[in-house]
Amino acid sequence: MQQDHETTQRRLVGFPESLIVLWGFLFVVWLVINSSVEPPIVVIGALASLALAAIFVRRGDVWRLGLTPRKVFHFLAYTGVFFVELVKANIEMLRYVYAPRIDIRPGIVKVKMPLRSPIGRLALANSIALTPGSLVMNLQGDALFIHWLDVKTTDPDEATRMIIGPFEKHLGAVFG
Amino acid sequence: MAEIILQIAVVLIFFSIVFGVVRLVVGRTTIDRVVAIDMLSVVTISLIALYAHISGRFVYIDVALVYGLLSFLAVLAIARYLEKGP
Amino acid sequence: MSELIGSIVILVGAFFLFSAGVGLLRMPDVFTRIQAGTKASTLGNILVLAGLGIYHPGWSLKLLIIAYFVLMTNPLSSHALSRAAHSIRTPMARTTVVDALRDENDASAAKGSS
Numbered sequence: 123m124q125q126d127h128e129t130t131q132r133r134l135v136g137f138p139e140s141l142i143v144l145w146g147f148l149f150v151v152w153l154v155i156n157s158s159v160e161p162p163i164v165v166i167g168a169l170a171s172l173a174l175a176a177i178f179v180r181r182g183d184v185w186r187l188g189l190t191p192r193k194v195f196h197f198l199a200y201t202g203v204f205f206v207e208l209v210k211a212n213i214e215m216l217r218y219v220y221a222p223r224i225d226i227r228p229g230i231v232k233v234k235m236p237l238r239s240p241i242g243r244l245a246l247a248n249s250i251a252l253t254p255g256s257l258v259m260n261l262q263g264d265a266l267f268i269h270w271l272d273v274k275t276t277d278p279d280e281a282t283r284m285i286i287g288p289f290e291k292h293l294g295a296v297f298g
Numbered sequence: 299m300a301e302i303i304l305q306i307a308v309v310l311i312f313f314s315i316v317f318g319v320v321r322l323v324v325g326r327t328t329i330d331r332v333v334a335i336d337m338l339s340v341v342t343i344s345l346i347a348l349y350a351h352i353s354g355r356f357v358y359i360d361v362a363l364v365y366g367l368l369s370f371l372a373v374l375a376i377a378r379y380l381e382k383g384p
Numbered sequence: 385m386s387e388l389i390g391s392i393v394i395l396v397g398a399f400f401l402f403s404a405g406v407g408l409l410r411m412p413d414v415f416t417r418i419q420a421g422t423k424a425s426t427l428g429n430i431l432v433l434a435g436l437g438i439y440h441p442g443w444s445l446k447l448l449i450i451a452y453f454v455l456m457t458n459p460l461s462s463h464a465l466s467r468a469a470h471s472i473r474t475p476m477a478r479t480t481v482v483d484a485l486r487d488e489n490d491a492s493a494a495k496g497s498s
Contacts, residue, residue: 154445155363212400212427215420219407228416228476230486251459252426257419258459259466269415269466303391307398307432314398317405321417329414329469336461337408337421340454341401344432347450348394351436359446366450370457377464381471 144175193296200292204249207288211254218271229273230259231281233266236290242297249289256285308348314341332376339369390438397431400424413476414469422462429454 148171156163218226237243247258247266255271268285275281315338322334343362350358407420433451437444470486 151449154449155360157446208423208427211423215407215423216403219403219410219420219424224410224412226412226416228413230470247463248456248459251462252423252455255419257415257422257466258463259470269419271416271419300387300391303388303395307391307395310395310398310402314401314405317409321408327414327469327474329465329472329474330417333414333418333421333465334408336458336465337404337425340425340429340458341404343450343454344397344401344429347433347436347447351439356443359443359450363446363450363453366453366457370461373461374464377461377468381464381468 141175141179144179145172148175196292196295200289200296203288203292204252207249207253211252214254226271227273228269228271230267230269231273231275233268233282233285234279235261235264235266236282236286237293237297239297242293245297246286246289246293249293250285253285253288304348304352308345311341311345311348315345328380332373332380335369336373339366339373342369386438390435392435393438394432394435397428397433397435400428400431402428404428414474415466415476418462418466418469422458426454426458 149167152167152171153159153164156167218224235243235246237246243261247261250256250258250266250268257269258266259269260267268281270281270285274284318334318338318341322331322338325331325334343366346358346362346365350356350362401424404421404424407424408417411417411420430451433447437447
């Protein structure tokens with residue numbers, strides 16, 4: 123009983139603000155997809171997105187994101203780094219694809235996962251999948267297994283530095 | 299000028315679809331075919347959006363969005379099924 | 385003028401989609417094909433949608449949602465596919481140098497059985 127009470131207490135920490143953030147996000151998506159501001163559509167959208175946001179925020183602590191100016195700044199910086207890496211990845215991929223003879227040494231290496239929160243892990247895994255020659259395959263505990271198109275090192279620490287170095291700082295600041 | 303460039307772009311996208319279909323037919327393993335379907339769905343989203351511009355109808359953008367959602371769910375379901383084994 | 389810029393951006397995107405198709409044909413094994421297909425087609429799709437946004441500024445919000453959706457879901461399906469391919473032991477290319485995931489799974493299986 124005591125246990126139940128404690129978990130309820132913990133769940134309600136940060137409830138309103140993360141609810142408002144998620145509600146706003148879903149409501150904006152609804153308005154953009156409908157692309158009209160007639161009263162019935164706005165009312166239905168507000169109710170539906172409020173219900174969805176309440177369900178998702180109550181069900182788990184995945185969506186517990188505080189919103190501070192520092193986090194917004196780091197998120198914007200992360201977006202910039204991400205697009206630069208995406209273009210670099212594609213140019214490298216073009217080099218492999220149009221080479222007369224494909225000369226690659228693929229392999230699966232093990233890398234340490236520095237982030238704790240589920241959303242942060244999702245964002246990091248998605249960024250790795252879109253950066254030069256790497257693809258996340260599995261996550262066991264704190265170890266990420268990455269398929270690397272051109273293996274340069276098999277040492278976990280060195281590989282961690284080479285693959286997730288560019289993102290770690292900003293994502294750590296945003297999601298923790 | 300812009301029209302000609304668009305036509306070249308559509309021809310390039312057409313060849314990309316041809317390559318995807320070749321990989322889908324040749325296959326070798328099941329996962330290869332599913333990868334080809336995944337790539338084809340992304341190419342098709344671009345093509346539907348481009349067709350919305352060519353025909354000048356905004357409605358087709360919604361079609362692209364729903365197509366992307368459905369094909370993503372399908373690929374995810376097939377991957378989970380293959381992972382557990384038939 | 386904006387028409388010309390938009391069509392050139394669309395052309396670059398179409399070129400990336402084309403090279404995704406070429407990569408899908410030429411790469412030696414499943415995992416490298418997943419990489420070629422995912423990366424190049426994601427950037428190509430985003431560039432095509434951006435070019436359309438330059439053509440029609442009124443559509444750009446909805447195009448932005450589609451681009452964001454593809455950006456989120458395409459890596460996810462590539463993770464799922466590569467994990468499935470590895471767990472059903474799809475053969476890898478002959479030039480593969482290291483497979484840490486297979487080693488890890490074998491080690492944990494050996495520990496569990498002993």
